[in-house]
Amino acid sequence: MRRTYYYFKYGNGWLREMYDSTGTVHWIYIDNIKQAYRTASMWLIQHLIVKELVEFDYHIEERDCYQKLI
Incomplete structure (x- = not known):
């Protein structure tokens, strides 16, 4: 079972x-998901x-530990 992370999607990027x-x-x-708040x-x-x-x-995206959408 993989851990689920929640990211805050805002426009074409994410929030930090x-x-x-x-x-x-x-x-x-920010544009880079690796720097986004999770x-x-x-x-x-x-x-x-x-x-x-x-x-x-904004809306909340569920992603796994590799930043892939779930």
Whole structure:
């Protein structure tokens, strides 16, 4: 059984979190999936991340450990 990872697809790329010098999180758009934010926790998505991404029009992709769509 392979582990499922969840990626945040946004337009033609993905989202990644970045922190500034004050520790505030900022979500940015990137083209490379290997640098994209991924999580294996659906709980984390439902309770924390969704609240931070309200201004983005994104969808969640399920992929395996080799970045292939499931």
